Amino acid sequence: MKPPPFDYSAPGTLDEALSLLSDLGDEARPLAGGQSLIPLLSLRLARPSHLVDLARIADRELTAIVRTDGHVTIGAMVRERQAEADDAVSHGAPLLAEALPLIGHPAIRSRGTVGGSLSHADPAAELPAVTLVLSAEMVVQSSSRGRRSIRAEDFFTGFFSTAMDDDEILVQVRVPVPPPATGTAIAEVARRHGDFAMVGAAAAVRLDGGRVAGARVALTGVSDTPLLLADADKLLAGVEPTIEVLQEAAAELVRPLSPPSDVHGSSAYRRHLAVVLVRRTLETSVRRAEEAA
Amino acid sequence: MSTFDVELTVNGMARQGSVEARRTLADFLREDLGLTGTHLGCEHGVCGACTVIVDGAPARSCLMLAVQANGAEVRTIEGLAADGELNPLQQAMWDSHGFQCGFCTPGFLMQITALLEETPSPTEAEIREALSGNICRCTGYESIVNGVLRAAGRDVPSAEPAH
Numbered sequence: 001m002k003p004p005p006f007d008y009s010a011p012g013t014l015d016e017a018l019s020l021l022s023d024l025g026d027e028a029r030p031l032a033g034g035q036s037l038i039p040l041l042s043l044r045l046a047r048p049s050h051l052v053d054l055a056r057i058a059d060r061e062l063t064a065i066v067r068t069d070g071h072v073t074i075g076a077m078v079r080e081r082q083a084e085a086d087d088a089v090s091h092g093a094p095l096l097a098e099a100l101p102l103i104g105h106p107a108i109r110s111r112g113t114v115g116g117s118l119s120h121a122d123p124a125a126e127l128p129a130v131t132l133v134l135s136a137e138m139v140v141q142s143s144s145r146g147r148r149s150i151r152a153e154d155f156f157t158g159f160f161s162t163a164m165d166d167d168e169i170l171v172q173v174r175v176p177v178p179p180p181a182t183g184t185a186i187a188e189v190a191r192r193h194g195d196f197a198m199v200g201a202a203a204a205v206r207l208d209g210g211r212v213a214g215a216r217v218a219l220t221g222v223s224d225t226p227l228l229l230a231d232a233d234k235l236l237a238g239v240e241p242t243i244e245v246l247q248e249a250a251a252e253l254v255r256p257l258s259p260p261s262d263v264h265g266s267s268a269y270r271r272h273l274a275v276v277l278v279r280r281t282l283e284t285s286v287r288r289a290e291e292a293a
Numbered sequence: 294m295s296t297f298d299v300e301l302t303v304n305g306m307a308r309q310g311s312v313e314a315r316r317t318l319a320d321f322l323r324e325d326l327g328l329t330g331t332h333l334g335c336e337h338g339v340c341g342a343c344t345v346i347v348d349g350a351p352a353r354s355c356l357m358l359a360v361q362a363n364g365a366e367v368r369t370i371e372g373l374a375a376d377g378e379l380n381p382l383q384q385a386m387w388d389s390h391g392f393q394c395g396f397c398t399p400g401f402l403m404q405i406t407a408l409l410e411e412t413p414s415p416t417e418a419e420i421r422e423a424l425s426g427n428i429c430r431c432t433g434y435e436s437i438v439n440g441v442l443r444a445a446g447r448d449v450p451s452a453e454p455a456h
Contacts, residue, residue, distance in 0.1 A: 002320075005294040007295065010363075038357070038358070039337040039338050041315070042317075042336055053360070104426065107351040107407075107426055108426065111350075111352050111357065194425050
Protein backbone atom coordinates (compact mmCIF):
# COMPACT_ATOMS: atom_id res chain seq x y z
CA MET A 1 0.00 0.00 0.00
CA LYS A 2 2.95 2.32 -0.51
CA PRO A 3 3.70 3.71 -3.97
CA PRO A 4 6.70 2.26 -5.84
CA PRO A 5 9.66 4.65 -6.26
CA PHE A 6 9.46 7.34 -8.91
CA ASP A 7 11.15 10.61 -9.71
CA TYR A 8 9.35 13.94 -9.47
CA SER A 9 9.40 17.39 -11.02
CA ALA A 10 7.25 20.42 -10.30
CA PRO A 11 7.71 22.78 -13.25
CA GLY A 12 6.54 26.38 -12.94
CA THR A 13 5.34 26.85 -16.51
CA LEU A 14 3.33 24.84 -19.03
CA ASP A 15 6.20 24.97 -21.57
CA GLU A 16 8.58 23.50 -19.02
CA ALA A 17 6.10 20.73 -18.18
CA LEU A 18 5.60 19.89 -21.86
CA SER A 19 9.37 19.69 -22.53
CA LEU A 20 9.77 17.44 -19.51
CA LEU A 21 7.04 15.07 -20.70
CA SER A 22 8.50 15.02 -24.17
CA ASP A 23 12.06 14.35 -22.91
CA LEU A 24 11.06 11.72 -20.36
CA GLY A 25 9.03 9.63 -22.78
CA ASP A 26 6.08 7.38 -22.08
CA GLU A 27 7.23 6.28 -18.60
CA ALA A 28 6.42 9.74 -17.27
CA ARG A 29 2.94 10.79 -16.23
CA PRO A 30 1.46 14.19 -15.47
CA LEU A 31 0.15 14.55 -11.90
CA ALA A 32 -2.89 16.81 -11.47
CA GLY A 33 -4.86 16.56 -8.21
CA GLY A 34 -3.75 12.96 -7.63
CA GLN A 35 -7.15 11.70 -6.44
CA SER A 36 -7.12 8.87 -9.02
CA LEU A 37 -3.43 8.52 -9.79
CA ILE A 38 -2.15 8.27 -6.21
CA PRO A 39 -4.47 5.37 -5.29
CA LEU A 40 -3.30 3.62 -8.48
CA LEU A 41 0.29 4.11 -7.32
CA SER A 42 -0.50 2.92 -3.80
CA LEU A 43 -2.21 -0.18 -5.18
CA ARG A 44 0.75 -0.52 -7.56
CA LEU A 45 -1.54 -0.63 -10.55
CA ALA A 46 0.53 2.16 -12.11
CA ARG A 47 4.33 2.38 -12.09
CA PRO A 48 5.41 5.58 -13.81
CA SER A 49 9.13 6.35 -13.63
CA HIS A 50 8.54 10.06 -13.21
CA LEU A 51 5.66 12.29 -12.16
CA VAL A 52 5.39 15.79 -13.59
CA ASP A 53 3.34 17.78 -11.07
CA LEU A 54 1.15 20.34 -12.86
CA ALA A 55 0.04 22.10 -9.66
CA ARG A 56 2.90 24.63 -9.63
CA ILE A 57 2.26 25.83 -13.17
CA ALA A 58 1.46 29.51 -12.90
CA ASP A 59 -0.15 29.97 -16.37
CA ARG A 60 -3.66 31.22 -15.71
CA GLU A 61 -4.98 29.20 -18.63
CA LEU A 62 -4.71 26.11 -16.48
CA THR A 63 -6.13 27.57 -13.30
CA ALA A 64 -8.86 29.99 -14.36
CA ILE A 65 -12.53 29.73 -15.31
CA VAL A 66 -13.44 32.21 -18.04
CA ARG A 67 -16.78 32.95 -19.69
CA THR A 68 -16.33 34.27 -23.25
CA ASP A 69 -17.96 34.12 -26.67
CA GLY A 70 -20.61 31.58 -25.79
CA HIS A 71 -18.24 29.28 -23.93
CA VAL A 72 -17.24 28.55 -20.37
CA THR A 73 -13.55 27.70 -20.54
CA ILE A 74 -12.22 25.81 -17.56
CA GLY A 75 -8.53 25.42 -16.88
CA ALA A 76 -7.52 21.79 -16.52
CA MET A 77 -6.06 22.37 -13.03
CA VAL A 78 -9.20 23.99 -11.63
CA ARG A 79 -10.12 22.02 -8.51
CA GLU A 80 -13.54 20.42 -8.57
CA ARG A 81 -14.63 22.31 -5.44
CA GLN A 82 -13.61 25.58 -7.09
CA ALA A 83 -15.64 24.82 -10.23
CA GLU A 84 -18.57 23.70 -8.09
CA ALA A 85 -18.77 27.12 -6.41
CA ASP A 86 -18.14 29.18 -9.57
CA ASP A 87 -20.87 31.49 -10.93
CA ALA A 88 -19.68 31.20 -14.55
CA VAL A 89 -20.08 27.42 -14.27
CA SER A 90 -23.47 27.47 -12.58
CA HIS A 91 -24.84 30.01 -15.12
CA GLY A 92 -23.09 28.86 -18.28
CA ALA A 93 -22.83 25.13 -17.66
CA PRO A 94 -25.52 24.18 -15.13
CA LEU A 95 -25.16 20.49 -16.02
CA LEU A 96 -21.53 20.61 -14.97
CA ALA A 97 -22.48 22.43 -11.76
CA GLU A 98 -25.04 19.71 -11.02
CA ALA A 99 -22.54 16.93 -11.77
CA LEU A 100 -19.61 18.17 -9.70
CA PRO A 101 -21.11 17.52 -6.22
CA LEU A 102 -21.70 13.91 -7.25
CA ILE A 103 -17.95 13.30 -7.48
CA GLY A 104 -16.54 11.51 -4.44
CA HIS A 105 -16.59 13.54 -1.23
CA PRO A 106 -15.64 17.11 -0.24
CA ALA A 107 -12.05 16.14 0.68
CA ILE A 108 -11.64 14.47 -2.74
CA ARG A 109 -13.05 17.45 -4.62
CA SER A 110 -10.87 19.97 -2.84
CA ARG A 111 -7.83 18.28 -4.41
CA GLY A 112 -9.28 16.64 -7.54
CA THR A 113 -9.20 18.66 -10.77
CA VAL A 114 -11.57 18.95 -13.72
CA GLY A 115 -8.75 18.15 -16.18
CA GLY A 116 -7.51 15.24 -14.10
CA SER A 117 -10.90 13.57 -14.12
CA LEU A 118 -11.27 14.00 -17.89
CA SER A 119 -7.73 12.75 -18.61
CA HIS A 120 -8.20 9.75 -16.35
CA ALA A 121 -11.28 8.87 -18.46
CA ASP A 122 -12.95 6.51 -16.01
CA PRO A 123 -16.07 5.17 -17.80
CA ALA A 124 -17.98 5.43 -14.49
CA ALA A 125 -17.02 9.07 -13.86
CA GLU A 126 -19.46 11.97 -14.20
CA LEU A 127 -17.42 14.67 -15.96
CA PRO A 128 -16.58 12.70 -19.14
CA ALA A 129 -20.28 11.99 -19.75
CA VAL A 130 -21.13 15.64 -19.09
CA THR A 131 -18.61 16.82 -21.71
CA LEU A 132 -20.24 14.46 -24.24
CA VAL A 133 -23.72 15.85 -23.59
CA LEU A 134 -22.49 19.45 -23.74
CA SER A 135 -20.37 18.92 -26.90
CA ALA A 136 -17.32 20.23 -25.07
CA GLU A 137 -13.86 20.46 -26.60
CA MET A 138 -10.60 19.49 -24.97
CA VAL A 139 -7.67 21.78 -25.71
CA VAL A 140 -4.47 19.73 -25.51
CA GLN A 141 -0.88 20.72 -26.11
CA SER A 142 2.52 19.13 -26.71
CA SER A 143 5.94 20.74 -27.00
CA SER A 144 6.63 19.57 -30.54
CA ARG A 145 3.21 19.79 -32.17
CA GLY A 146 1.66 22.70 -30.33
CA ARG A 147 -2.00 22.93 -29.54
CA ARG A 148 -5.02 21.09 -30.89
CA SER A 149 -8.66 20.76 -30.00
CA ILE A 150 -10.38 17.39 -29.59
CA ARG A 151 -14.16 17.04 -29.47
CA ALA A 152 -15.40 15.14 -26.44
CA GLU A 153 -16.91 12.57 -28.81
CA ASP A 154 -13.43 11.79 -30.15
CA PHE A 155 -11.60 12.17 -26.82
CA PHE A 156 -12.63 9.05 -24.89
CA THR A 157 -11.22 6.17 -26.91
CA GLY A 158 -11.34 3.21 -24.52
CA PHE A 159 -11.11 1.97 -20.96
CA PHE A 160 -9.18 4.74 -19.11
CA SER A 161 -7.88 5.87 -22.52
CA THR A 162 -8.07 9.15 -24.38
CA ALA A 163 -7.02 10.50 -27.77
CA MET A 164 -4.17 12.41 -26.10
CA ASP A 165 -0.63 11.35 -26.90
CA ASP A 166 1.81 10.59 -24.09
CA ASP A 167 3.58 13.93 -24.49
CA GLU A 168 0.36 15.95 -24.47
CA ILE A 169 -1.25 17.75 -21.54
CA LEU A 170 -4.91 18.74 -21.30
CA VAL A 171 -4.83 22.53 -20.91
CA GLN A 172 -8.49 23.53 -20.94
CA VAL A 173 -11.95 22.25 -21.55
CA ARG A 174 -14.21 24.53 -23.56
CA VAL A 175 -17.89 24.06 -22.78
CA PRO A 176 -20.42 25.73 -25.10
CA VAL A 177 -23.16 27.59 -23.24
CA PRO A 178 -26.42 25.83 -24.16
CA PRO A 179 -28.83 27.78 -26.40
CA PRO A 180 -31.99 29.28 -24.85
CA ALA A 181 -34.88 26.94 -24.00
CA THR A 182 -32.44 24.15 -23.16
CA GLY A 183 -32.74 22.09 -20.01
CA THR A 184 -30.11 19.70 -18.64
CA ALA A 185 -30.02 17.08 -15.90
CA ILE A 186 -27.85 14.36 -14.41
CA ALA A 187 -28.87 11.42 -12.20
CA GLU A 188 -27.09 8.30 -11.00
CA VAL A 189 -27.49 5.28 -8.78
CA ALA A 190 -24.57 4.37 -6.52
CA ARG A 191 -24.32 1.72 -3.82
CA ARG A 192 -23.17 4.34 -1.34
CA HIS A 193 -23.26 8.13 -1.51
CA GLY A 194 -20.06 9.36 -3.14
CA ASP A 195 -19.08 6.01 -4.63
CA PHE A 196 -18.70 5.62 -8.35
CA ALA A 197 -22.22 5.08 -9.64
CA MET A 198 -23.27 1.73 -11.08
CA VAL A 199 -24.97 3.70 -13.84
CA GLY A 200 -25.39 7.42 -14.41
CA ALA A 201 -27.18 9.41 -17.10
CA ALA A 202 -26.79 13.00 -18.25
CA ALA A 203 -29.10 14.72 -20.71
CA ALA A 204 -29.75 17.99 -22.50
CA VAL A 205 -33.02 18.81 -24.29
CA ARG A 206 -33.79 21.91 -26.34
CA LEU A 207 -37.44 22.78 -26.97
CA ASP A 208 -39.04 24.82 -29.71
CA GLY A 209 -42.76 25.49 -29.55
CA GLY A 210 -43.40 22.61 -27.16
CA ARG A 211 -41.53 20.10 -29.33
CA VAL A 212 -38.03 18.72 -29.01
CA ALA A 213 -35.56 20.66 -31.16
CA GLY A 214 -32.48 18.76 -29.99
CA ALA A 215 -31.58 16.05 -27.48
CA ARG A 216 -28.31 14.59 -26.23
CA VAL A 217 -27.94 11.79 -23.69
CA ALA A 218 -24.86 10.06 -22.30
CA LEU A 219 -24.43 7.19 -19.85
CA THR A 220 -21.71 6.21 -17.38
CA GLY A 221 -20.95 2.69 -16.22
CA VAL A 222 -22.42 0.80 -19.19
CA SER A 223 -19.41 0.49 -21.47
CA ASP A 224 -15.62 0.81 -21.56
CA THR A 225 -16.06 4.53 -22.22
CA PRO A 226 -18.64 7.12 -21.26
CA LEU A 227 -21.29 6.53 -23.89
CA LEU A 228 -23.10 9.12 -25.98
CA LEU A 229 -26.44 7.70 -27.14
CA ALA A 230 -26.18 9.08 -30.63
CA ASP A 231 -29.73 8.14 -31.66
CA ALA A 232 -31.35 10.34 -29.02
CA ASP A 233 -31.62 13.33 -31.30
CA LYS A 234 -32.98 11.32 -34.23
CA LEU A 235 -35.50 9.60 -31.98
CA LEU A 236 -36.79 12.69 -30.23
CA ALA A 237 -36.43 15.54 -32.75
CA GLY A 238 -39.79 17.10 -33.55
CA VAL A 239 -41.82 15.09 -31.04
CA GLU A 240 -43.92 16.37 -28.20
CA PRO A 241 -42.05 15.14 -25.10
CA THR A 242 -44.78 13.45 -23.08
CA ILE A 243 -43.84 11.05 -20.29
CA GLU A 244 -44.90 8.11 -22.47
CA VAL A 245 -42.74 9.27 -25.38
CA LEU A 246 -39.72 9.77 -23.15
CA GLN A 247 -40.23 6.38 -21.50
CA GLU A 248 -40.36 4.71 -24.91
CA ALA A 249 -37.32 6.61 -26.15
CA ALA A 250 -35.34 5.62 -23.05
CA ALA A 251 -36.14 1.94 -23.58
CA GLU A 252 -35.28 2.19 -27.28
CA LEU A 253 -31.96 3.98 -26.63
CA VAL A 254 -30.81 1.47 -24.02
CA ARG A 255 -31.95 -1.66 -25.92
CA PRO A 256 -28.73 -2.18 -27.96
CA LEU A 257 -26.43 -1.87 -24.91
CA SER A 258 -24.70 -4.72 -23.09
CA PRO A 259 -23.57 -3.23 -19.79
CA PRO A 260 -20.91 -5.09 -17.79
CA SER A 261 -21.75 -7.34 -14.83
CA ASP A 262 -19.87 -7.20 -11.57
CA VAL A 263 -20.33 -7.69 -7.85
CA HIS A 264 -22.28 -4.43 -7.60
CA GLY A 265 -24.88 -5.27 -10.24
CA SER A 266 -25.67 -7.59 -13.11
CA SER A 267 -25.80 -6.51 -16.71
CA ALA A 268 -29.59 -6.79 -16.63
CA TYR A 269 -29.81 -4.60 -13.52
CA ARG A 270 -27.54 -1.96 -15.07
CA ARG A 271 -29.69 -1.99 -18.20
CA HIS A 272 -32.77 -1.45 -16.03
CA LEU A 273 -31.05 1.43 -14.23
CA ALA A 274 -30.03 2.93 -17.57
CA VAL A 275 -33.63 3.00 -18.84
CA VAL A 276 -34.90 4.57 -15.63
CA LEU A 277 -32.12 7.14 -15.44
CA VAL A 278 -32.37 8.12 -19.12
CA ARG A 279 -36.11 8.65 -18.71
CA ARG A 280 -35.64 10.65 -15.50
CA THR A 281 -32.95 12.91 -16.90
CA LEU A 282 -34.93 13.49 -20.11
CA GLU A 283 -38.04 14.36 -18.09
CA THR A 284 -36.12 16.73 -15.83
CA SER A 285 -34.38 18.30 -18.83
CA VAL A 286 -37.73 18.89 -20.55
CA ARG A 287 -39.18 20.46 -17.41
CA ARG A 288 -36.17 22.73 -17.02
CA ALA A 289 -36.27 23.67 -20.71
CA GLU A 290 -39.94 24.64 -20.30
CA GLU A 291 -39.04 26.75 -17.27
CA ALA A 292 -36.20 28.40 -19.18
CA ALA A 293 -38.30 29.17 -22.25
CA MET B 294 15.97 7.69 -6.18
CA SER B 295 16.69 11.24 -5.26
CA THR B 296 15.22 12.96 -2.26
CA PHE B 297 13.39 16.26 -2.13
CA ASP B 298 13.41 18.95 0.53
CA VAL B 299 9.97 19.78 1.85
CA GLU B 300 9.19 22.85 3.92
CA LEU B 301 5.70 23.43 5.20
CA THR B 302 3.75 24.77 8.13
CA VAL B 303 2.09 22.21 10.39
CA ASN B 304 -0.29 23.53 13.04
CA GLY B 305 1.38 26.93 12.80
CA MET B 306 4.95 25.66 13.15
CA ALA B 307 7.51 25.64 10.35
CA ARG B 308 8.58 22.03 9.69
CA GLN B 309 10.89 20.51 7.15
CA GLY B 310 12.15 17.20 5.94
CA SER B 311 13.90 15.41 3.14
CA VAL B 312 11.77 12.76 1.48
CA GLU B 313 11.49 10.44 -1.45
CA ALA B 314 8.90 11.63 -3.96
CA ARG B 315 6.71 8.64 -3.13
CA ARG B 316 6.37 9.61 0.54
CA THR B 317 2.72 10.40 1.20
CA LEU B 318 1.82 13.42 3.29
CA ALA B 319 0.30 11.01 5.83
CA ASP B 320 3.54 9.05 6.21
CA PHE B 321 5.53 12.28 6.32
CA LEU B 322 3.38 13.58 9.19
CA ARG B 323 3.46 10.29 11.06
CA GLU B 324 6.95 8.92 10.41
CA ASP B 325 9.08 12.00 9.78
CA LEU B 326 7.37 14.53 12.04
CA GLY B 327 6.13 12.06 14.68
CA LEU B 328 2.57 13.40 14.44
CA THR B 329 0.83 10.06 14.78
CA GLY B 330 -2.60 11.57 15.50
CA THR B 331 -3.38 11.36 11.78
CA HIS B 332 -4.53 7.79 11.26
CA LEU B 333 -4.19 5.60 8.20
CA GLY B 334 -7.01 3.16 7.54
CA CYS B 335 -7.23 2.14 3.90
CA GLU B 336 -4.33 4.10 2.37
CA HIS B 337 -6.17 4.54 -0.91
CA GLY B 338 -8.62 7.32 -0.25
CA VAL B 339 -11.71 5.42 0.77
CA CYS B 340 -12.00 5.64 4.56
CA GLY B 341 -11.27 9.29 5.38
CA ALA B 342 -9.33 8.52 8.59
CA CYS B 343 -6.27 10.45 7.35
CA THR B 344 -8.15 13.67 6.53
CA VAL B 345 -6.17 16.81 7.34
CA ILE B 346 -6.65 20.44 6.32
CA VAL B 347 -4.33 21.72 3.59
CA ASP B 348 -4.42 25.45 2.84
CA GLY B 349 -7.86 25.69 4.39
CA ALA B 350 -9.48 22.76 2.58
CA PRO B 351 -9.97 19.17 3.75
CA ALA B 352 -7.69 16.68 2.01
CA ARG B 353 -6.86 13.02 2.37
CA SER B 354 -3.23 12.90 3.41
CA CYS B 355 -2.86 9.40 1.94
CA LEU B 356 -3.83 10.80 -1.48
CA MET B 357 -1.26 13.54 -1.36
CA LEU B 358 2.49 13.32 -1.65
CA ALA B 359 4.62 15.22 0.86
CA VAL B 360 6.31 16.98 -2.09
CA GLN B 361 2.91 18.26 -3.22
CA ALA B 362 2.48 19.86 0.20
CA ASN B 363 5.74 21.81 -0.12
CA GLY B 364 4.98 25.37 1.02
CA ALA B 365 1.50 24.46 2.22
CA GLU B 366 -0.18 25.19 5.51
CA VAL B 367 -1.29 21.91 7.04
CA ARG B 368 -3.48 21.41 10.09
CA THR B 369 -3.81 18.09 11.89
CA ILE B 370 -5.69 16.73 14.89
CA GLU B 371 -2.74 17.70 17.10
CA GLY B 372 -3.50 21.37 16.41
CA LEU B 373 -7.07 21.38 17.77
CA ALA B 374 -6.61 21.38 21.55
CA ALA B 375 -4.91 24.47 22.95
CA ASP B 376 -2.83 24.16 26.13
CA GLY B 377 -4.28 20.76 26.90
CA GLU B 378 -7.87 22.03 26.78
CA LEU B 379 -10.31 20.46 24.36
CA ASN B 380 -11.53 22.95 21.79
CA PRO B 381 -15.32 23.51 21.51
CA LEU B 382 -15.71 20.89 18.77
CA GLN B 383 -13.75 18.29 20.71
CA GLN B 384 -15.77 19.07 23.84
CA ALA B 385 -19.06 18.77 21.92
CA MET B 386 -17.97 15.41 20.49
CA TRP B 387 -17.00 14.29 23.99
CA ASP B 388 -20.38 15.37 25.37
CA SER B 389 -22.21 13.52 22.57
CA HIS B 390 -20.10 10.37 22.89
CA GLY B 391 -19.16 10.95 19.26
CA PHE B 392 -16.58 8.19 19.16
CA GLN B 393 -15.98 4.70 20.47
CA CYS B 394 -12.69 3.07 19.47
CA GLY B 395 -11.47 6.44 18.21
CA PHE B 396 -9.59 5.25 15.15
CA CYS B 397 -11.65 7.30 12.69
CA THR B 398 -11.95 10.30 15.03
CA PRO B 399 -8.98 12.41 13.79
CA GLY B 400 -10.28 12.29 10.22
CA PHE B 401 -13.81 13.11 11.32
CA LEU B 402 -12.70 16.03 13.47
CA MET B 403 -10.60 17.57 10.70
CA GLN B 404 -13.39 17.15 8.17
CA ILE B 405 -15.87 18.69 10.64
CA THR B 406 -13.45 21.54 11.39
CA ALA B 407 -13.28 22.31 7.67
CA LEU B 408 -17.08 22.09 7.41
CA LEU B 409 -17.72 24.45 10.34
CA GLU B 410 -15.22 27.00 9.01
CA GLU B 411 -17.11 27.11 5.71
CA THR B 412 -20.63 26.62 7.12
CA PRO B 413 -20.72 27.61 10.81
CA SER B 414 -24.29 26.42 11.35
CA PRO B 415 -24.87 23.42 9.06
CA THR B 416 -28.14 21.51 8.83
CA GLU B 417 -28.18 17.83 9.64
CA ALA B 418 -28.33 17.10 5.89
CA GLU B 419 -25.27 19.26 5.25
CA ILE B 420 -23.43 17.52 8.08
CA ARG B 421 -24.23 14.07 6.66
CA GLU B 422 -23.20 15.20 3.17
CA ALA B 423 -19.89 16.58 4.45
CA LEU B 424 -19.13 13.46 6.49
CA SER B 425 -20.23 10.98 3.82
CA GLY B 426 -16.62 10.20 2.95
CA ASN B 427 -15.57 9.29 6.49
CA ILE B 428 -16.16 5.75 7.64
CA CYS B 429 -16.83 4.82 11.28
CA ARG B 430 -17.31 1.16 12.14
CA CYS B 431 -18.43 1.69 15.76
CA THR B 432 -20.87 4.50 16.36
CA GLY B 433 -23.50 4.16 13.66
CA TYR B 434 -22.83 7.88 13.04
CA GLU B 435 -25.79 9.24 15.06
CA SER B 436 -23.65 10.39 17.97
CA ILE B 437 -21.11 11.94 15.57
CA VAL B 438 -23.82 13.94 13.78
CA ASN B 439 -25.20 14.99 17.17
CA GLY B 440 -21.72 16.11 18.21
CA VAL B 441 -21.48 18.37 15.17
CA LEU B 442 -24.97 19.79 15.82
CA ARG B 443 -23.93 20.46 19.41
CA ALA B 444 -20.65 22.10 18.33
CA ALA B 445 -22.57 24.30 15.91
CA GLY B 446 -24.96 25.37 18.66
CA ARG B 447 -27.94 23.74 16.96
CA ASP B 448 -30.63 21.69 18.62
CA VAL B 449 -29.59 18.12 19.26
CA PRO B 450 -32.44 15.66 18.72
CA SER B 451 -34.06 14.86 22.07
CA ALA B 452 -33.91 11.22 21.01
CA GLU B 453 -30.14 11.34 21.48
CA PRO B 454 -29.59 7.85 22.82
CA ALA B 455 -28.55 7.29 26.40
CA HIS B 456 -24.99 6.00 26.72
